[in-house]
Amino acid sequence: MIRLDVTMPRLFSEGVTELQVQFTLPTGSLTALVGPSGSGKTTLLRLLAGLETPKRGQIEVNDSLWLDTDRRINLAPQQRSIGYVFQDTALFPNMTVLENIQFVTPPHSERLLDQLIQETGLEPFIRQKPAALSGGQRQRVALARALIRRPALLLLDEPFAALDPVASQQLRQLVLKLHNHWGTTTLLVSHYETDVRVLADRVIRLTQGRIQSDQPVLKTLTGSPQSEQIRSISFDNTQQEWVVETDTLSLRSTNPAWSQLKVNDFIQLTF
Template sequence: MIKVNIEKELIGQNGKFLLKLDFEVKKGEFLTLFGKSGSGKTTILRMIAGLEIPDRGIIEVEGEIYFNSDKKINIPPQKRKVGFVFQNYALFPNMTVYENLAFAMDKPDKKRIDEILRIVELIDLKDRYPETLSGGQQQRVALARAIVRNPSILLLDEPLSALDFSIRQKLQDEIKRLHNIFNLTTLLVSHDKPEVFKLSDRVIWIDEGKIVKEGSPRKVFIEKNISGKFSFVGTILDIKKADIIYIATVEIGKDLVEIVLSGNENLKVGDQVLVSSKAFNPVIKKIQ
């Protein structure tokens, strides 16, 4: 169990605001922090990792106090059992793949490093340097380096935002697979709703430092349930007029589907939507 109850004054687009949160992450849970840029999501990860200091509060991870402002406890980052994957990977360019993983461990364990490199399918690249790898391969190295420490919590700061769609889809599957294989407790920062739906057990929506919604992805993003035999999250790629009707092309995973619109959905290209069935007819609803 991870407990976070912290306050910190931040500066956002509209000036100063108070980041004030109180939440828990259950062992083995995949929790996502969702919200617009500047709402304090990344700062939360950095405070759990010890890279930033809260103004006041408590951070407790599996019974160990990482931070307590009243008792003046602030465990240094290197003493915290945290794995952190940054947006820019933060790999050491002068170290090989193997050396990047070994550096993350207090005492390098060749057997464990090789085991994890095999699981993420990088064992044949262990003597390569980061600059010789693709973006997707570098991200897998960053994931492997975070996991090799056997962390109490894995922190992911929009780790796939710089990758193209197909690679991002593949690595989302990889993240979920690793989460399950190693029984990780994972805290993800993301602004990609399909990604949140695919990966998360629970979502906390943050706006200007406050929790505004919390629950399953469906509960948080879809205010009114839609009954039906199926439902998929997708993105509108195109809307065209055909005679007197409009047809939306929706990307769902690797597939494209066309759906006839009723005309009152108020949708546009780029909207993320839920496609479901109702009385054998497809229903399309914008995700809030």
């Protein structure tokens, strides 16, 4: 369980006022933090990571105090069990994919490193440097690097914003798979409804540094069918597969029946 209660002065569009936020994140939850630009979303991530300090506040993670201004407790970022994925990935440009992840890998974690590289699909790229990767591949490296220490809290700050629609869809599915597999408590900052609908089980909306709403996100029950409208369909001659794009997914199949599908048709999905 993660508990946050912070207050700090902040400059918003209507002038200087206080960011004042209280919330609790259940262990294993994935919460989306949404709201207009400048509402305090990234500031909250930075407070949790220890990159900023509030005027007053307390942050408790699994019965461990990371911050208590009254008791003068304020753990440094490296002392907090945090994984942080930035919009710009913040990878070391002079290091390979493998070296970027190894840089933060704890001792005797070779098996875990191999597992993460496999699950993120990075095996073909481990000897390449970030400049040779696509935006989606760089975010996969950043995600693997953030998870390698098995953090108590994973912070995702607009990880899909700089990606094209296909790369965004693929990364969303990877984030969801890793979140479910690793049981990480995750806080996601996003401006996009699709991110919230696909990933989050709860959405907190901020306005001018205050919580405007805090609601669960309704999900389709596991194992039940779900329909999604087809936004585009094409045939990949190289792979000899049909490629169907919906609002949230990129799907591929060699099934010849897919040749009969059209844009705006609905396709049944089962999770």
